[in-house]
Amino acid sequence: MSWLQDLPIRRKLTFVILATCAAVLLAACAAVAIYEVFDFRRALARDATVLADILGRNTRGALAFQDENAARETLMALQSEPHVTAAALYDQAGNRFADYERTGAHVLFPSHGEGDGYRFTRGYLDVFHAVFLNGKRIGILYLQMDLDGIYARLGLLAGIASLVLLGALLIALLLSTWLQRPISQPILALAETAQSITKRKDYSVRAARQGKNEIGRLTDAFNEMVAGIQERESTLHATNAVLQAEIAERKEAENKVQAQLARLAQLHHITRATGERQDLKSIFQVVIRSLEDHLPVDFGCICLYDQAGHSLTVTSVGIRSEPLATSLALTERSPIPIDQNGLSRCVRGQLVYEPDITDVAFPFPQRLVRGGLHSLVAAPLLVESKVFGVLIAARREPNSFSSGECEFLKQLSEHVALAAHQAQLYGALQQAYDDLRQTQQAVMQQERLRALGQMASGIAHDINNAISPVTLYTESLLETEPGLSTRARDYLTTIQHAMDDVAQTVSRMREFYRQREPQLSLVPVDLNRLALQVVNLTRVRWSDMPLQNGAVIQLRTEFAENLPPILGVESELREAFTNLIFNAVDAMPQGGVLTLRTFKTAGTPHQTAIEVTDTGAGMDDDTRRRCLEPFFTTKGERGTGLGLAMVYGTVQRHGAEIEIDSAPGRGTTMRLLFPIPVISADTGTGILISAPVPTRLRLLIADDDPLIIKSLRDTLESDGHEVIAVGGGQAAIDTFREARQNGRPFALVITDLGMPYVDGRKVASAIKAESPSTPVVMLTGWGERMTADGDIPPHVDRVLSKPPKLRELRTAFADLTANPPSTGMSAGT
Structure with missing residues (x-):
């Protein structure tokens, strides 16, 4: 019934009325039709029964006499009845005796007669009527009639009813x-009123009331409802206006918060990125690129402030800004003078925002205007209230920087300044750390050298004591025994040279730790001449010996002309250069190129340099750092690890520097850098001239080694001196006092340093206390170390090293007796 609900109310009411009327009329017609049907059927059954009774009476005689023709003729009289379709007469036995069938009808007669009665079946009325004769049943009459009459009547009734129904409707x-x-x-x-209100949203419209019935009450309720809606609508409009204002404010605040969060995220990203970098250029580049990508800006750069020159220097320009920077001559390292405009306020620590620089009549803003830029922000980079740089951001549109963006640039400049300051501090700290590490390595190296030097000094002392008698006797025999055979003199000369070599070897044991000895005389040395001498002296090593193994080493010399001389000990330098050449040759077992080069450095201060370069295997970083350590060698059993250590000691004693350039597979360059001295005209040669030997001296010798005592006594007595020797320090003091008391004082005292109970220092002190003018010579195996360390006892006039040389003893005697010490406290030499 949904279609009925969708009909307009007028049609709906009409439909309801018509449907009601139609239903009532149809019900009445149906009742009439039903009544007519039942009435017709009853009348038909009655008429059929009467007809059957009449036929039964007429056929009794034929049935009684079994006259089939008479019975059939009687039944044929039914042709006058149009509604009779068939008739049959059954005898007493129930057999069909005679029948009648209407032309064109197809009748199925019952097989036998039935009792009185009728029935309606399949559109027909079947009537069975008993035939009696004299009160005796002699047969059954069957009569079949159609119902066409009732159908015709019903049709007539239907037509009448339809006409009545249509008229009524x-x-x-x-x-x-x-x-x-x-x-x-x-x-x-x-x-219509409701629809009008809905369309126009005008809740002031009211529906007109019509009557006091239900519709009138409905109209009143509708008007009350509309009034309530109107009131609520007004309230809703007012509330909505308030809400819209609040929403607008919240959206604006949300947009500001989102923008602020975006800027904070960008600031955090930039801060984190700058925190991962430790150099100014990369920090500035990260900042400018981030501004170009995310703020964004059309031009960005960072300048460093030169307070002395009162100018800015462009340090970093964004990648996207480079074409514009090139056209504006604002590339890296370009200067920007500061005039009385925004930049001058910026370098005083103020954030400068120029919304439109078109009319700003200063060089820098006008330069930006020529590049199509019209809005400018300059933020100072402050560290400890001092400006060291400026962050510049510009856009093409005027008034394009908001207050939030200006505040962001201000905060960003603070973070950039802090990151830059930290980078500078990191650089300074790294430099300080590198300096400290180098100093620490130098100190550790020096301590190792000192420890090894002390060990070497003890060994040298023992060796010097052991060879002292051999040296003295050999020198004495060569000088005092003219009758020696040539063979004996050759043997003694060989022994003397061997002892000199031993002494030189012992001396080299401390070359890697000792400082330059004060008494060594530095003379001008020509590095070109010295290098050429070393090349000739080592020719066998770099030329002949490699050729025996099929290796060829090519020597190249590059000597600078007019090379300034240096001050040094030529023998030590010669030995150092020799060691460098030997190391270079050892690094090229298959041959190669050996280069010696001298030159004057171009830096300040000027230095004279010599380089020894090989094309050998080279060194890795660890080997290069440790190659100067004593006993460190890469030659296995062939090396001692002392060659470069001695070179290092020589370099230190000459106030020079050593540089090592090496890499695996690229060879090694050893570079010695010597300071260029101011050589005066009176620079001496350092040669000591011996004084005449006194004719006879009374000498006191104190030593705990009997061999030293005997060898000294023999050689000095052969020189004509009177020698009194004692075996300890206390004995020497007592002998000296006793000699003075007896009026036979000693002209000079020779004492060892290390003696039991009373050492040489105490002996010298006691001698000077008794006789300040008596010279004291200390003869010790630690002589060179004491001189190197400046550890000369205060009461000793001369320190000589073991093994002693006769010429050194004679020179010392001549000097000390010709210029005896003053009567005050004597200073050691």
């Missing part, structure tokens, strides 16, 4: 059209 339609208006009109007016 037409009358009902006319009446409903007129009668439904009082109901539909108020409802339609109310609906």
